[in-house]
Amino acid sequence: MEIKVMQNVLKANDVFAENTTELLKTKGVRLFNLIGSPGAGKTSVLELMIPLLKDKGARIAVIEGDCATARDAQRIATLDVPVVQINTGNGCHLDASQVGKVLGEFSLDALDMVIIENVGNLVCPTGFDLGADEKIAIISVTEGDDKPLKYPRIFHEAKAVILTKIDLIPYTNFSLQRFTDALRSIRQDQELFLLSCTTGEGSDPLVERFWP
Ligand SMILES: Nc1nc2c(ncn2[C@@H]2O[C@H](COP(=O)(O)OP(=O)(O)OP(=O)(O)O)[C@@H](O)[C@H]2O)c(=O)[nH]1
Ligand SMILES: [Mg+2]
DSSP, X not given: OHHHHHHHHHHHHHHHHHHHHHHHHHHTOEEEEEEEOTTSSHHHHHHHHHHHHHHTTOOEEEEEEESSOSHHHXXXXXXXXXXXXEEOTTOSSOOHHHHHHHHTTSOGGGOSEEEEEOOSOSSHHHHSOOSOSEEEEEEEGGGOTTHHHHSHHHHHHOSXXXXXXXXXXXXXXXXXXXXXHHHHHHOTTOEEEEXXXXXXXXXXXXXXXXXX
């Protein structure tokens, strides 16, 4: 019985997600779904990347997902891009109906891309399709190099993975080789971007990836 309810929820979610995909296709707007653990550096990646993308002419809006507060939206608002914060309460992920409603608040004709920062969580957001063109996994050095093995689904679904906080590698037991091996054991064609939001190292290829 419980399984049946879950199936219905996911089915309803998929209908909203399909509507979003259709709408954004019509408008020529790309949608990215950033997924990573609490504190992985998702907002920091946006803070680093958005000014660089804007300099190249990209018109961007952001949807922030958090259980509580508008802290991340406030950080993004200082970059002078449209941003809406969704608070999920106890919810551990965003769903497609929430995203669909927020998209209605943006002037889509004036945008090239919308970036969603999902609720900090490496598991639940992966199961809920938001109608995005792609999921991007964000994982930080301090989480450990074994995480792709332990939480494989996001690393299987995300074609691009951003490894953040590489400036901290010398201070941890993180092995880039072990991490890369773990990733490759899950998906061979993964694009891996090494990034430090503190020093800016690694930002150029990432900008190129988002805005060729
Ligand atoms: N050393 C270092 N610290 C970083 C880097 N990126 C982010 N941080 C720090 O990591 C902490 C968490 O960063 P956030 O960007 O808030 O992480 P988040 O994933 O958005 O967090 P939630 O939205 O709460 O899930 C902050 O103190 C950042 O300054 C990095 O590349 N290097
Ligand atoms: Mg954040």
